[in-house]
Amino acid sequence: MNYFSSDFKLGILGGGQLGKMLLYNTRKFDINTSILDGSNEAPSKIACNAFTLGDLMDYDAVYNFGKQVNVLTIEIENVNVNALEDLEKEGVKVYPASKTLRTIQNKATQKLFYVDNAIPTAPFSRFAYTSEVKEAINNGGVTLPFVWKSAQFGYDGQGVKIVRTIADLDGLPNVECIAETLVPFKNELSVIVARSASGEVKSYPVVEMEFHPEANQVEYVICPARIDAEVAKKAEAVALKVSKSFNHVGLLAVEMFQTEADDILVNEVAPRPHNSGHQTIEASFTCQFEQHIRAILDLPLGRTDSKVGGVMVNLVGAEGYTGNVIYENIDAIMKMEGVTPHIYGKKQTRPFRKMGHVTIVNEDLNEARRVAEEVKKAIKVISA
Amino acid sequence: MNYFSSDFKLGILGGGQLGKMLLYNTRKFDINTSILDGSNEAPSKIACNAFTLGDLMDYDAVYNFGKQVNVLTIEIENVNVNALEDLEKEGVKVYPASKTLRTIQNKATQKLFYVDNAIPTAPFSRFAYTSEVKEAINNGGVTLPFVWKSAQFGYDGQGVKIVRTIADLDGLPNVECIAETLVPFKNELSVIVARSASGEVKSYPVVEMEFHPEANQVEYVICPARIDAEVAKKAEAVALKVSKSFNHVGLLAVEMFQTEADDILVNEVAPRPHNSGHQTIEASFTCQFEQHIRAILDLPLGRTDSKVGGVMVNLVGAEGYTGNVIYENIDAIMKMEGVTPHIYGKKQTRPFRKMGHVTIVNEDLNEARRVAEEVKKAIKVISA
Numbered sequence: 001m002n003y004f005s006s007d008f009k010l011g012i013l014g015g016g017q018l019g020k021m022l023l024y025n026t027r028k029f030d031i032n033t034s035i036l037d038g039s040n041e042a043p044s045k046i047a048c049n050a051f052t053l054g055d056l057m058d059y060d061a062v063y064n065f066g067k068q069v070n071v072l073t074i075e076i077e078n079v080n081v082n083a084l085e086d087l088e089k090e091g092v093k094v095y096p097a098s099k100t101l102r103t104i105q106n107k108a109t110q111k112l113f114y115v116d117n118a119i120p121t122a123p124f125s126r127f128a129y130t131s132e133v134k135e136a137i138n139n140g141g142v143t144l145p146f147v148w149k150s151a152q153f154g155y156d157g158q159g160v161k162i163v164r165t166i167a168d169l170d171g172l173p174n175v176e177c178i179a180e181t182l183v184p185f186k187n188e189l190s191v192i193v194a195r196s197a198s199g200e201v202k203s204y205p206v207v208e209m210e211f212h213p214e215a216n217q218v219e220y221v222i223c224p225a226r227i228d229a230e231v232a233k234k235a236e237a238v239a240l241k242v243s244k245s246f247n248h249v250g251l252l253a254v255e256m257f258q259t260e261a262d263d264i265l266v267n268e269v270a271p272r273p274h275n276s277g278h279q280t281i282e283a284s285f286t287c288q289f290e291q292h293i294r295a296i297l298d299l300p301l302g303r304t305d306s307k308v309g310g311v312m313v314n315l316v317g318a319e320g321y322t323g324n325v326i327y328e329n330i331d332a333i334m335k336m337e338g339v340t341p342h343i344y345g346k347k348q349t350r351p352f353r354k355m356g357h358v359t360i361v362n363e364d365l366n367e368a369r370r371v372a373e374e375v376k377k378a379i380k381v382i383s384a
Numbered sequence: 385m386n387y388f389s390s391d392f393k394l395g396i397l398g399g400g401q402l403g404k405m406l407l408y409n410t411r412k413f414d415i416n417t418s419i420l421d422g423s424n425e426a427p428s429k430i431a432c433n434a435f436t437l438g439d440l441m442d443y444d445a446v447y448n449f450g451k452q453v454n455v456l457t458i459e460i461e462n463v464n465v466n467a468l469e470d471l472e473k474e475g476v477k478v479y480p481a482s483k484t485l486r487t488i489q490n491k492a493t494q495k496l497f498y499v500d501n502a503i504p505t506a507p508f509s510r511f512a513y514t515s516e517v518k519e520a521i522n523n524g525g526v527t528l529p530f531v532w533k534s535a536q537f538g539y540d541g542q543g544v545k546i547v548r549t550i551a552d553l554d555g556l557p558n559v560e561c562i563a564e565t566l567v568p569f570k571n572e573l574s575v576i577v578a579r580s581a582s583g584e585v586k587s588y589p590v591v592e593m594e595f596h597p598e599a600n601q602v603e604y605v606i607c608p609a610r611i612d613a614e615v616a617k618k619a620e621a622v623a624l625k626v627s628k629s630f631n632h633v634g635l636l637a638v639e640m641f642q643t644e645a646d647d648i649l650v651n652e653v654a655p656r657p658h659n660s661g662h663q664t665i666e667a668s669f670t671c672q673f674e675q676h677i678r679a680i681l682d683l684p685l686g687r688t689d690s691k692v693g694g695v696m697v698n699l700v701g702a703e704g705y706t707g708n709v710i711y712e713n714i715d716a717i718m719k720m721e722g723v724t725p726h727i728y729g730k731k732q733t734r735p736f737r738k739m740g741h742v743t744i745v746n747e748d749l750n751e752a753r754r755v756a757e758e759v760k761k762a763i764k765v766i767s768a
Contacts, residue, residue, distance in 0.1 A: 004711050004727060024408050027430070030729035046411075047431055285722055285745065300719035307691040307745070327388050335684035338669055343388060345414040356414075361669065361691070 003297045006032055010297075011069030013056055014076035015042030017344045017354075018273050021281075022075060023047035025289040031297075036065040043345055059083045066092050073250060073296050074272055077105060078153055093197070095249040095296040096271035103246075104271060108151040108178050114266055117245040120238060121266045122257070124180040126151075130172050133179055137166060142179045151176040183265060185257040189225055190276035191239035192253045194291045197298035202291075203239055204284065204304045206232045207276050209255075212316075212352075220372055221312040222365070223279050231262050238264045246271070251292045253277060275314070275357075282340055282359045283310025308338075309365030311372040315341070315356040315381055317349035323383030325349040327356075333375045338362050348383075355381050387681045390416055394681075395453030397440055398460035399426030401728045401738075402657050405665075406459060407431035409673040415681075420449040427729055443467045450476050457634060457680050458656055461489060462537055477581070479633040479680040480655035487630075488655060492535040492562050498650055501629040504622060505650045506641070508564040510535075514556050517563055521550060526563045535560035567649060569641040573609055574660035575623035576637045578675045581682035586675075587623055588668065588688045590616045591660050593639075596700075596736075604756055605696040606749070607663050615646050622648045630655075635676045637661060659698070659741075666724055666743045667694025692722075693749030695756040699725070699740035699765055701733035707767030709733040711740075717759045722746050732767075739765050 015037030054061030062083035150159035208225035253274030286302025399421030438445030534543035592609035637658030670686025
């Protein structure tokens with residue numbers, strides 16, 4: 001198929017910020033793009049060829065949209081998978097595959113997939129309802145402390161709670177869930193693997209993620225991770241195995257724990273461009289968004305190594321502020337060396353809402369990390 | 385003024401490919417953008433907040449558009465300067481200034497500006513009509529060979545001819561023109577200077593341009609230029625002087641000749657992002673489009689040095705092909721190391737039409753240059 005022709009259409013489910021960054025990269029190749037999103041205010045509207053308003057969880061909306069494109073991809077996992085399955089049967093190329101999305105959408109199923117494929121992951125128990133967990137604790141089936149996770153999809157750390165006492169279970173939704181062993185870890189790592197339709201595979205360097213303790217959101221992403229080469233090699237091998245096990249096409253971000261014993265455990269995956277790859281825009285030979293497009297269009301993959309060291313800082317709404325957003329001191333951070341802000345264009349801020357990110361690049365990663373901390377200290381996402 | 389607010393509006397005159405690449409970079413800062421262009425098919429339409437159809441040379445079209453924005457910039461020099469002058473008087477920030485555009489739009493006036501400001505440039509004579517040049521040759525005022533240039537603006541080398549015999553003048557339009565001494569040169573160089581509204585200045589490394597002998601279009605841009613450090617220093621100093629003389633705000637691309645005697649002579653300038661800066665997208669710490677936005681919005685300028693060596697290849701329509709474009713072997717070039725194509729999305733090709741560009745980056749500039757030649761050999765912009 002000639003992707004560089006106006007007869008070809010790429011469809012994207014979801015018109016958020018990831019979709020928008022994906023769209024900028026489709027322009028490099030002059031790819032004809034269509035977006036489906038549930039909001040007329042979708043950020044991607046500004047950068048696509050055609051926009052369709054429709055609910056991503058609605059069978060008809062997804063099916064009818066998908067019938068009009070040649071290749072269909074996603075920027076968010078919460079989409080109607082039955083529609084994708086039917087579209088695949090009817091010849092539409094759907095990346096990631098419906099089967100992969102179905103596995104990932106449920107955290108219990110995702111964990112079972114790792115077990116079935118001999119991929120290291122923290123031990124866990126599965127429950128139909130949170131109410132059953134208490135009983136399991138009482139009869140010794142589950143040991144405190146553990147991590148409670150809602151099986152159905154949670155975004156940005158919602159649906160995850162560390163349970164240290166039985167009382168911590170109070171107030172949690174009574175839904176399908178898992179109780180995962182709380183494994184002490186040194187680092188949270190991520191590897192983005194790109195795999196093309198014809199099976200070419202390239203992985204990005206291992207990155208290190210520092211989380212904000214309260215919001216459970218990534219605060220810094222550091223590329224490359226400051227870890228032993230042996231550990232990095234192990235993490236990369238695990239990530240490649242996950243991508244291969246899913247027979248994945250496109251990007252797969254594999255989030256992992258590096259345990260105290262330097263074991264690697266898969267936490268979860270995202271079958272798309274990911275927050276842990278934003279620094280690739282400035283730091284890598286090929287940015288993750290361009291790479292995803294190359295992969296799903298079965299074009300040759302680009303170099304995944306880095307030109308320079310990169311650190312990414314998430315810009316989230318400051319606590320105590322809700323309303324029309326102001327980026328305080330943005331001039332000050334733009335004065336610092338190697339700093340590029342990416343403002344997502346959301347008009348309203350609220351505590352911990354993702355409002356953008358800032359990339360800091362430098363030949364010396366330690367210097368980039370130092371500047372990142374200055375950026376973090378200086379900028380405040382507040383309201384008017 | 386708070387640029388990061390929805391009350392602020394940036395206007396761009398011209399909706400071509402440069403405007404489009406500028407727009408992608410406004411998204412980083414969530415700047416509200418409006419475009420004026422004479423064609424409903426303008427490439428920029430896909431990436432702006434608001435699009436106005438109107439003739440860029442028409443006073444009313446430019447004036448009425450300009451009244452609705454806070455800062456006005458251009459992506460093409462051929463615009464109605466009287467309207468810009470009135471907008472400046474009424475408080476709109478116009479970058480580049482109307483005065484600069486008026487000076488640049490006429491090549492004779494531009495040359496006189498260099499003379500007046502002690503900026504080195506090739507000697508020249510000015511004529512009201514081409515017909516007067518023949519007489520000047522006959523009475524010894526002009527010596528063969530020389531470069532004939534139409535004073536009024538020519539695009540992509542139109543309006544320029546090397547005159548070796550009197551017969552070469554036949555067929556040239558009988559317009560205001562200059563006859564410039566043909567100075568033998570080793571290299572054509574370019575330096576892009578960024579200057580912000582409050583006077584902060586940064587210049588990009590000197591780049592080397594290799595021209596296609598027939599089409600008079602840049603074939604390769606090589607960054608940094610493979611020249612002596614002393615010559616580079618001289619070229620940079622001249623470019624900075626030109627920017628300062630214009631009291632310029634925004635990017636100024638200064639094209640220069642390196643003579644056989646290693647003197648630097650200014651050829652011409654472009655007061656905007658420029659073809660000789662496209663490799664900055666992949667190779668530099670701050671791409672030229674982001675830098676232009678930083679400069680005209682009086683934000684701090686970004687680093688102008690390079691992460692890696694960069695070579696840019698223009699993709700122009702092959703001779704003998706006119707019609708619906710096909711990019712033959714695009715897969716093959718994407719397989720090469722460090723190659724990113726930028727396809728501009730023009731549906732029709734014709735000989736020497738600019739259809740896109742390809743950037744090749746590598747830690748080793750010589751390797752990038754080698755791959756660039758392979759790219760050039762492999763890809764063919766032809767028609768169906």
